[in-house]
Amino acid sequence: MLSIKNLQASVEDKQILKGLNLEVKAGEVHAIMGPNGAGKSTLGYVLSGREGYEVNGGEALLGETDLLDIEVEERAREGLFLAFQYPVEIPGVSNMEFMKAAVDAKREAAGEDALSSKEFLQRAKAACKQVNLPLEFLKRGVNEGFSGGEKKRNEIMQMMLLEPKLCILDETDSGLDIDALQVVAEGVNSQRSDDRAFIVVTHYQRLLDYIKPDFVHVLADGKIVKSGGPELALELEAQGYAWLDNGAEA
Amino acid sequence: MTEQINEAEQINEAINREYEAGFVTNVESETFEPGLNEDIIRRISAMKNEPEWMLEWRLKAYEAWLQMEEPDWAHVEYDKPDFQAISYYSAPKSMADRPQSLDEVDPELLATYEKLGIPLEEQKALAGVAMDVVWDSVSVVTTFKENLKEAGVIFCSISEALQEYPELVKKYLGTVVPQRDNYYAALNSAVFTDGSFVFIPKGVRCPMELSTYFRINEQNTGQFERTLIVAEEGSHVSYLEGCTAPQRDENQLHAAVVELVCLDDAEIKYSTVQNWYPGDENGKGGIYNFVTKRAVCHTNAKVSWTQVETGSAVTWKYPSCILKGDNSIGEFYSVALTRGAQQADTGTKMIHIGKNTKSTIISKGISAGRSNNSYRGLVRINPKAKGARNFTQCDSLLIGDQCGAHTFPYVEALNPSAVVEHEATTSKVSDDQMFLCQQRGLDAEKAVSMIVNGFCKEVFKELPMEFAVEAGKLLEISLEGSVG
Numbered sequence: 001m002l003s004i005k006n007l008q009a010s011v012e013d014k015q016i017l018k019g020l021n022l023e024v025k026a027g028e029v030h031a032i033m034g035p036n037g038a039g040k041s042t043l044g045y046v047l048s049g050r051e052g053y054e055v056n057g058g059e060a061l062l063g064e065t066d067l068l069d070i071e072v073e074e075r076a077r078e079g080l081f082l083a084f085q086y087p088v089e090i091p092g093v094s095n096m097e098f099m100k101a102a103v104d105a106k107r108e109a110a111g112e113d114a115l116s117s118k119e120f121l122q123r124a125k126a127a128c129k130q131v132n133l134p135l136e137f138l139k140r141g142v143n144e145g146f147s148g149g150e151k152k153r154n155e156i157m158q159m160m161l162l163e164p165k166l167c168i169l170d171e172t173d174s175g176l177d178i179d180a181l182q183v184v185a186e187g188v189n190s191q192r193s194d195d196r197a198f199i200v201v202t203h204y205q206r207l208l209d210y211i212k213p214d215f216v217h218v219l220a221d222g223k224i225v226k227s228g229g230p231e232l233a234l235e236l237e238a239q240g241y242a243w244l245d246n247g248a249e250a
Numbered sequence: 251m252t253e254q255i256n257e258a259e260q261i262n263e264a265i266n267r268e269y270e271a272g273f274v275t276n277v278e279s280e281t282f283e284p285g286l287n288e289d290i291i292r293r294i295s296a297m298k299n300e301p302e303w304m305l306e307w308r309l310k311a312y313e314a315w316l317q318m319e320e321p322d323w324a325h326v327e328y329d330k331p332d333f334q335a336i337s338y339y340s341a342p343k344s345m346a347d348r349p350q351s352l353d354e355v356d357p358e359l360l361a362t363y364e365k366l367g368i369p370l371e372e373q374k375a376l377a378g379v380a381m382d383v384v385w386d387s388v389s390v391v392t393t394f395k396e397n398l399k400e401a402g403v404i405f406c407s408i409s410e411a412l413q414e415y416p417e418l419v420k421k422y423l424g425t426v427v428p429q430r431d432n433y434y435a436a437l438n439s440a441v442f443t444d445g446s447f448v449f450i451p452k453g454v455r456c457p458m459e460l461s462t463y464f465r466i467n468e469q470n471t472g473q474f475e476r477t478l479i480v481a482e483e484g485s486h487v488s489y490l491e492g493c494t495a496p497q498r499d500e501n502q503l504h505a506a507v508v509e510l511v512c513l514d515d516a517e518i519k520y521s522t523v524q525n526w527y528p529g530d531e532n533g534k535g536g537i538y539n540f541v542t543k544r545a546v547c548h549t550n551a552k553v554s555w556t557q558v559e560t561g562s563a564v565t566w567k568y569p570s571c572i573l574k575g576d577n578s579i580g581e582f583y584s585v586a587l588t589r590g591a592q593q594a595d596t597g598t599k600m601i602h603i604g605k606n607t608k609s610t611i612i613s614k615g616i617s618a619g620r621s622n623n624s625y626r627g628l629v630r631i632n633p634k635a636k637g638a639r640n641f642t643q644c645d646s647l648l649i650g651d652q653c654g655a656h657t658f659p660y661v662e663a664l665n666p667s668a669v670v671e672h673e674a675t676t677s678k679v680s681d682d683q684m685f686l687c688q689q690r691g692l693d694a695e696k697a698v699s700m701i702v703n704g705f706c707k708e709v710f711k712e713l714p715m716e717f718a719v720e721a722g723k724l725l726e727i728s729l730e731g732s733v734g
Binding site: 048050071076084087089090092102105 | 686
């Protein structure tokens, strides 16, 4: 589903990704772990096409589509979803209005009719319930005055409504207490399916207790330096990232 | 189908009635030659078959205007209009044709409604809105007058009011905005050609929203509308005003005067969506919009001004409330969007005279392109206005880095018990917000328009429903091309 080959990218002329390779198949969950500053968040931004993230080489295909060739919104409509570490507020724009527009934009790109308001509302309500957000959150401004946990749950709700092919969760666990973490993880798990893949970017193993990955990769200094099964995450938890200094940095 | 036909018939009837009322008889001289002098004013008055006192009133205004100087304190720059190059009277061509059915109404006029998304046939369906349509300087189509009449409401052109209800006009005209109030108000008083007159009798709640669509069409024609709304004791009315103008090369002056008289316990809600032609990217050819709007609120009366301003090359406009009576309330909700080379200097004046008077000001300025957007507001608490309160919130939103937002708040609190609050913020459409929207699949223009609409929500919610939708659409259209 996602094929990244030798991806290189820089921010303000500083090289962050230095030849990253990653293959993700439909139905799989990949965890990407690593020390701060390794380029974990950069990967999500580069794949989604954020301004200021310059691609210097390599390729990234989502299915048949060359992601690096198209605009941010086109990547989104192709089925790429990024759950933000720090979701931003859009005052006065209700969650409903925002998500209806997003869902319709995606449907339009796929040649489908816009959802009726009624149909959309039903879906939105169901998603809201699933992530344990009161229905009034649909009427509130996007992330406006939400707590940290509510913002993250709101991200998952958006993911449910957009039904993406590939979800990238960028340190979704940061700032969450254990209850919120469980709710978020349950939401993600409910969305796992054979035709959808996840990349879970996290600093801590904790999240992976709830979202069981199929593969774990260690990202350090702009590259994947080690890959393995779920047991790798436990190893990292026990040993920390200090061992990388000998391997990757040398 | 039958309903539609009936509707069309009703409209035709209204059209014909309008013409029968015939305040314009000499259809040959459709447009006056450019120039302004006493004779022109006499001719305007004669064309409209006005009572003698009206002519004298106009001449007095003209005399005052000659002694006045064009104000230059506003934060706008423009070439001063040449008042001798303007034609002060023009009637649309189709007036001469006397349309017998809707098919005969100027198709361009109908096309304009289509463009606005409000075809004439459907206007009735729009929640019982009655329309008094102004095409250039003279009313062409007036609908629903009969229904209003049943309720005792008068809603007609001011020319017609001068024929049918001269005493009412005489009693209130100029009582809120006197002839010599300011330069443009004086000019308007001298040469106004048409506008609306609304009279809501004591205790009556106007059964429908009253709406006027303005348009400028003829080239080199200054538009000087005069609107007078009188809400008698305990009455209630919601008035909607909206306008568009086609592209043109010459700068066009639009100097309207709106007077609201809100008697004891009455309420007037006045909503405007303004979309005059803003000119090309350098502002060339855009409309100059120099408007005087003011309300007098008597005891326990309430006036709300809600405006969405997106057009004009230069805007100079301060809908104001004189809170004369005790416990009266004034509100001002404004969205002003400028782009390209547009300049807007707009805001309000709240003059607290009565005891326990309250005013609320919510102003949202959005600047894009190279435009300049200024809020100018005066809150004055007179010495006897015990217990007066004001809350002002001025928010500016910048799109891009070449535009300007300015705030000029004036507060004069002359009574120690007054509570005056002022909040102001300036923000930018952030990269983070844009990225979030785009990552969810919205293109850049949709993202900006959504963020801007959200920013304006507090004001939009004050607009009548269908107007709010239209205003949102208008912002979206106006923002097209403002993001790179």
